[in-house]
Amino acid sequence: IAESLRLGGLVTAALKQLPVVRALAQRVGRAEQSDDTLGTHNSEFDIDLKPLGGDETEFAQADIRRVLVRFLGVNFAMETFLTERVEETLSGYTASVVLNVFGDDLDLIDTKAQQIAKVLNDVPGATDVQIQSPPGMPQLSIKLRKQDLERWGFDAVNVLDLIRAAYQGDTVGQGYEENRVFPIIVILTPRSRQSLAQVSDMPLRAPSGAYVRLKQLGDIYETSGRYQILHQGARRVQTITANVAGRDVASFVADAKAQLAAKVALPTGTYLEFAGAAEAQSKARRDLLLNVLVAGIGIVLLLSMVTRNVNNLLLVLANLPFALAGGVLAVFASGGLLSLGAMVGFVTLFGITLRNSILMISHYEHLVGDEGRCWDNDTAIRGAADRFPAIVMTSLVTALGVLPLAIGMSESGREIEGPMAVVILGGLLTSMALNLLVLPTLALRYGRFEGPSRQNSERFKARVD
Template sequence: KQIRAAEQEGGLVRWLKRKDTGLLTWGLAHPKMVLTVTGLLFALAASLVPFFGTEFLPPFNEGSLTVNFSAPAGTSLTESNKLGTLGEEQILKLPEVAYTARRTGRAELDEHAESVNNSEIEVAFKTEQELKQVGKKMRSREEILTDLRQRLALITGVNVNIGQPISHRLDHLLSGVRAQVAIKVFGNDLLELRRYANEIRTAAGAVPGVVDLQVEKQVQIPQLLVRPRDAALRAYGLERGQVVSTLETLFQGDVVSQMLDGQKRFDLIVKLPEAQRNDIATIAQTRIETPSGALIPVSQVADVSYEPGPNTVNHENTQRRITISMNVAGRDLGSTVKEVQTRINQRVKLPAGYYLTYGGQFESQQSASQKILWLSLFSLAGIFLVLFSHFKSSYMVGQIMLNIPLALIGSVVAVLLTGGTFSIASLVGFITLTGIASRNGIMMISHYIHLVEHEGEQFSKEMIIRGSLERLVPVLMTALVAALALVPLTLAKDAPGKEILYPVATVILGGLLSSTFLDIVVTPVVFWLFGAKALAQYQRGHHEVSLDAHPQELDAQPLTPQADLNPVSSAG
């Protein structure tokens, strides 16, 4: 059979088997050298991992941009419109830009209401064919963003944040800020928060790769303060809450009824005319009623004045906070944020009661990495239990799972060749690879067991070489089919829609190649060194199972001589 099968094999297969025979013969004769080289390769790959950059998700290529303009609080709609127009003119100077669309402010009833000092510009790009028609060439995304930031930096007095539509919304969901990283400073005094935020901004701005750095807009605006005097209130028999409620109705208004116009409803609000609500002298002379029915001016029971105050006070978890936001360009997110943390710790000293947190993609990346680490441990434990339930040998399972570190070697090389940055997508590829890599070991070792159990082979080098050669083609075919399926995902790295699939595919493809080629020689060598113990353990485990599965064989009936079964015929 083997001779006929060999005659039917193609020339390529016969050539591969001849080469594999020589490799196996050499490897089985030098097992220590094979394992030493493999161990060094694994140690080298593992030592490179801490030096790789990290990020939450790979950079998206959505084919468009979202540019946020933020002018100082209190900027009128007319001025915001002028600034937005200037921004659009600078953006349209880029040859790759097809058109822009801008929205300044958002309605109060909108789910994401924005004041008129904030503008959002959507930027659409031309296709490569359109640029070729005018003799232009499409630049890389990084070159376009660098040029755009330089042009928008000419517009003073506004904070600019450049992102992409989906990325911006993901960042907003993660941290409440339309930026990759949000540094939140918590404390009690708003002026101190502002001062520390500016110090943090200065420290972070010195870190290479930090762009679109800005402090949350917060300015001092005049505010009307009415402070009731307790002694005067008691003299007139008034209560503080009653006075505050009356003043709120007079100046802010109170809904007393509704008017119907067909299907429409309109609130009927009672308050003073606008002229009496804007002049401080008129406000001080506004009359309120006492319990005795007399009307007295507000100035008799309260101090009325204009004082500067912040235009907005933001709280999170019942604490006041101010946010510093930034994006990262030209380097990975993880190393950039770590350098920012180091600079801030060295230059900014926060007193007791003040602290800061890092949110956005950096926080999500750390949380997801820890979760994936625990899930990968559960995955390895699950693979071990499944294999042990079949082979009943820890030695056998260990040799099969040896393919996992072999796959790590190729995965690390693949990440190194494609930029040297780990993302959550890369980690997902590693977990997927653990199951795929174990398959080759199962195919090889299960065939060794088959040769010993069913074909009368003895444990020897000849048996290992025969089993390896007979499994060479299936191993290479399954690996080749999987690799060919992944190749389309590794092409056109920057194509829209492939950003997350690309790192997954490259990690699996690199690990699949290294585990397959190393498995051809490493698995036979390891089986030669430890296979005898593994086979003995395997046979003991399956022998015990077979006895437990057929207990009737232990309780067989006693043997009866044939003569005793036929007494009549024996007597005759």
């Protein structure tokens, strides 16, 4: 903890030199009964930035990373608050890519985890690569000798309880002050437990009344070990985490899988498993595509029942490529990353553009079927002019609603809404223009709009006769 505080002071002083940093706070270690199972070597820095917008936030994060990379031997991971909460909810770790190594041999999975971390560091876009429970934590090992315990009449459990009370403390009573209760804890003074020699010389009273030093009962030595042995599903696991910068997470995971398969050989009984936000996004994409496919089939069936004409059904669906073109152009213009938010934007966009095309085609059917107009160029122009205000106002109101999200898509907290709004804006522009200009031409050429049926005409003639 003392070393973490010392390093924290150096990091704080370096980060305060950046003009974008407004305030800094450091948290070291964890509370005694905290839900977080982090080691005492772990620290968190809360960095409050000055108000920034757009790409300025990304530039500020890059500047912070350039400062942190100067501290050799220290691993850093940086996330915005919302992203950290989402990723921690998905996988338990504050990283977009989580890779678990399962196996029975702790030393083996630790070795493989170090190899995997080295490979991940070489994948383009990898940042903040960390092993979550690395070995090598300094420990003091006390191994009692059975023969010496029996010689002096000690019980091993009692000796260990005495050591725990001396160095961790033991509650021996309670103190009261008005309505508050305080535990009374007995523990050795800090000066008496600072070195290995002091631990070895700790006196213990034998049942015979004689005092025996701890080193006479066991071997005491410094070693290294693990502050935590991770488990998942009753299996031993070592976890490697990483963040991605400058590219999309899906392509990074695909490259990482290819390089790990080529460079890291795993023995029988040891295997890898990707988790985290990357896998969650992949699963969400698959579920979204499946749901969209099922919903699309249902919509096409309903439209075919309403239009009762293949040509008119295809005219209604012809507006989808118009919207798709604008959405794809908007994705490329904003960086070319097809995120989950962008996919949700396409679904929303298709719903709006289908509504506009249905308005147009149904009005043509009304003009010809109900008003008895001939299906010609004048009718096509009249129908487009009648539906012009409704289509334009629907598109403009929707565009104005999502415009603020699109403008600030690079700001923290808009990782989903920003790409969605950009796709909707781009698709609305092309679909609105092509719906009013191209669709009437296609409808004039391929549409099938008929007036009152011949059967109704014959019935009307029979009544007249």
